[in-house]
Amino acid sequence: MTRSAPRKALPLPLTLTTALTVALLTGCGTQVRNPVTGQLQRTVMDEQQEVATGAKNHQEILKEYGQYPDAKLQAYVNEVGQKLARQSHRAELVWHFTVLDSPVINAFALPGGYVYITRGLMAYLDSEADLAGVLGHEIGHVTARHGAQQATRQQNASLGVLAASVLGAVLEANGVSGAGRMASDVSQGVAAGLVASHSREHETEADRLGAEYLARSQYNPANMVDVIQVLKSQETYATDQARAQGRQVSGGNDWLATHPSNDQRLQDIRTVATRYPGPDQGRYADDGRQRYLSAIQGMAFGDSPEQGLVRGAQFLHPELGIALTAPEGWRIQNGADTLTVVSADGQAALLMKLAPTSAGRDHAQVIRQAVQPTAGHTQPVQLNGLKATRFVGQRRNSQGQVQNVQATVVDGPKGQVYLLVPMARHAQAQSLHAQALAAAEGSFRPLNAADQALARPWVVVKDTYPRTGWSGLAARSALAGAGTPAEPALKLLNGYYGGGEPKVGSAVKNVVARP
Ligand SMILES: [Zn+2]
Numbered sequence: 001m002t003r004s005a006p007r008k009a010l011p012l013p014l015t016l017t018t019a020l021t022v023a024l025l026t027g028c029g030t031q032v033r034n035p036v037t038g039q040l041q042r043t044v045m046d047e048q049q050e051v052a053t054g055a056k057n058h059q060e061i062l063k064e065y066g067q068y069p070d071a072k073l074q075a076y077v078n079e080v081g082q083k084l085a086r087q088s089h090r091a092e093l094v095w096h097f098t099v100l101d102s103p104v105i106n107a108f109a110l111p112g113g114y115v116y117i118t119r120g121l122m123a124y125l126d127s128e129a130d131l132a133g134v135l136g137h138e139i140g141h142v143t144a145r146h147g148a149q150q151a152t153r154q155q156n157a158s159l160g161v162l163a164a165s166v167l168g169a170v171l172e173a174n175g176v177s178g179a180g181r182m183a184s185d186v187s188q189g190v191a192a193g194l195v196a197s198h199s200r201e202h203e204t205e206a207d208r209l210g211a212e213y214l215a216r217s218q219y220n221p222a223n224m225v226d227v228i229q230v231l232k233s234q235e236t237y238a239t240d241q242a243r244a245q246g247r248q249v250s251g252g253n254d255w256l257a258t259h260p261s262n263d264q265r266l267q268d269i270r271t272v273a274t275r276y277p278g279p280d281q282g283r284y285a286d287d288g289r290q291r292y293l294s295a296i297q298g299m300a301f302g303d304s305p306e307q308g309l310v311r312g313a314q315f316l317h318p319e320l321g322i323a324l325t326a327p328e329g330w331r332i333q334n335g336a337d338t339l340t341v342v343s344a345d346g347q348a349a350l351l352m353k354l355a356p357t358s359a360g361r362d363h364a365q366v367i368r369q370a371v372q373p374t375a376g377h378t379q380p381v382q383l384n385g386l387k388a389t390r391f392v393g394q395r396r397n398s399q400g401q402v403q404n405v406q407a408t409v410v411d412g413p414k415g416q417v418y419l420l421v422p423m424a425r426h427a428q429a430q431s432l433h434a435q436a437l438a439a440a441e442g443s444f445r446p447l448n449a450a451d452q453a454l455a456r457p458w459v460v461v462k463d464t465y466p467r468t469g470w471s472g473l474a475a476r477s478a479l480a481g482a483g484t485p486a487e488p489a490l491k492l493l494n495g496y497y498g499g500g501e502p503k504v505g506s507a508v509k510n511v512v513a514r515p
Contacts, residue, residue: 035089036144036209045111050145051093054112058096061116066101068119068300074099076295080128081115081135087216088209089143097135103302105234109138111147123301123460123509124230126495128288129223132214137224140209146202200264207269215276218285222273226495228266233497241484245331246344293462293507301458301511308334309455312484315339316447316455321413323451324352325443327436341440348424348433350440355409355417363389363409363417370419371395371407384445387411413446420444456513463510465502478513 034041045053068074074097081097093113103120110116115138117131125131141147207228211221303309308317313326315334326332329344339352359369364378367389376393388410395405408420422437424430447455458478466472474486491497494508502508 032145034145036205041145047112050147051112054096054110054114057110058098058114061100061110061114062098065116065118068099068101070099070299073295073299076291077117077122077131077135080132081139084132084136084213084217085113085139087213088139093142095139101300101304103300103304105231107134107138109141109147111142111145113142115139115142119299119301122296123299124234124493124495125292126226126289126509127223128292128295129214129219129284130226130230130287131292132217132219133210133223133227136210136213136217136219137206137227138210139213140206141202143209144202144205146206203265204268207265208272211269211272211276220273220284220287221276223287224269225266225273228269229498230495232266233492233495237488237492237497240488245329290507293509296460296509297462299460301460303334305455305457308339309457310334311454314451314454315341316451318447318452318455320416321447322418323443323445323447324440327440330436330440343429343433343436345429347426347429348422348437350437351419351421351423352444353419355419359417361411361417366409366417366419367391367407371405371421373405374402376405381408383408383410383442386413386444386446408441410444418444456515458511459514461510461512463508465504465506465508467504469501473508473510476510476512478511 032041032046033039077099078097082095085091085093085095090113095113095115097115097117099122100116100118102118104118105121105124107115107117107121115135117134117138121134122131125134207224211224214221214223305318308315308320310316310332313328313330313332315324315326315332317323324339324341326341327343330341331344333340333342337353340349341352342349355366356369359366367373367378371391371393373391373393373395376391378389378391381388381390388408391405391407391409393405394402397403406422410418410420412418420441422441424433424437445451463473463476468475470487470490473490474480477486477490479489480486488497490510493511494502496502
């Protein structure tokens with residue numbers, strides 16, 4: 001949750017889609033020579049339009065995701081990116097490389113030479129050559145003009161994800177199942193990585209071009225394999241976590257299914273990598289692991305305080321000054337504008353969001369505007385010293401059916417007004433989870449001293465792999481005691497989720513709370 005103008009924790013920028021759609025509708029369909037294939041293509045966007053579209057949407061991206069506030073890290077990523085871009089099919093473009101302040105694992109490109117990587121993805125990369133693999137792939141999307149070609153498909157791919165986060169839509173159409181799906185979209189989107197909106201052919205082409213640019217820049221193209229392996233491990237980890245927590249593992253028929261699987265990409269890229277045996281009897285420049293680990297030293301890890309943090313069962317928002325505890329076994333999904341606390345069986349959820357500012361601070365008005373009830377009554381209550389109003393009543397959905405609805409409006413400690421809405425898929429789930437829902441709602445509180453201590457932001461640090469192994473590393477990690485087991489999370493962070501172990505005494509990554 002964000003205080004205002006929420007940054008979108010989404011894999012695709014809405015505004016890009018909109019701009020591309022406009023370009024599609026108004027474009028005149030000129031011919032452009034594809035810089036990679038050399039063939040003439042009918043297009044709605046010539047190079048000038050590509051650059052203009054990129055520049056315009058770049059501002060939107062920065063507004064929505066935020067630029068990661070570390071000039072040194074930005075300069076480092078830019079330097080690696082520029083080196084690759086100079087070796088690309090469009091060296092003459094003005095290239096821009098930006099690290100976005102998002103914990104989501106993603107990288108993407110806009111037409112015209114704008115390339116983005118999240119700090120979330122950077123934490124899981126292990127060397128400069130890995131970083132080059134990601135940037136090279138995205139440069140490939142730009143040089144082969146995939147953005148312009150893919151406009152329509154991108155539009156289709158992003159809609160389902162975007163629609164999910166609106167409370168009204170969730171209440172209207174899907175009940176809790178909608179909230180559950182939103183949660184799974186988010187985690188699946190994370191695993192998909194590297195923008196899941198391109199076609200199989202385009203992904204393969206970008207992988208191939210990335211490998212070529214890596215080889216030309218003296219990086220081993222086999223690092224492309226590492227990068228795909230990182231994404232693949234994220235998928236496996238997410239699935240394992242879901243199983244361990246008794247959650248349903250998302251099936252294959254969501255938007256991921258329309259994109260090449262990481263398994264397939266892994267296979268494809270292995271083949272591609274062998275085509276570039278290396279410049280100097282197979283020798284490449286070093287993979288820049290030490291440079292990379294130094295560059296990301298102290299980089300923020302996971303949620304940022306401005307977006308609110310999830311620490312095990314606790315949701316903590318230092319900026320808004322609020323905290324909430326999830327019932328045991330429930331999971332917290334921190335969306336851009338809605339916090340969803342979902343039961344393990346996915347049958348019930350508590351939604352929390354900021355009340356619309358247009359409703360003012362009057363609780364009755366907030367309920368009228370947010371819930372649009374047809375009948376019901378309100379009752380003043382207290383939530384841990386905060387003034388609140390509970391509403392119980394009915395509303396009509398878009399099909400005209402009468403639904404029971406509850407909502408609690410609370411005055412937050414810093415002047416904001418919050419809306420808490422317990423939901424269940426059906427009456428039976430409602431009664432089964434009533435107690436837990438009430439407990440979750442009742443835990444809404446001003447941030448206390450213990451919450452404050454727990455809310456210290458996390459950063460990535462260089463550590464040394466101890467004799468005591470993963471458990472020793474976990475013992476000094478902030479990831480321990482955060483609700484999920486620390487060892488698998490550390491293996492994932494260091495690229496050992498599939499097995500194996502670093503040498504004792506070698507440099508590894510760890511996560512600690514910022515002092
Ligand atoms: Zn791609």
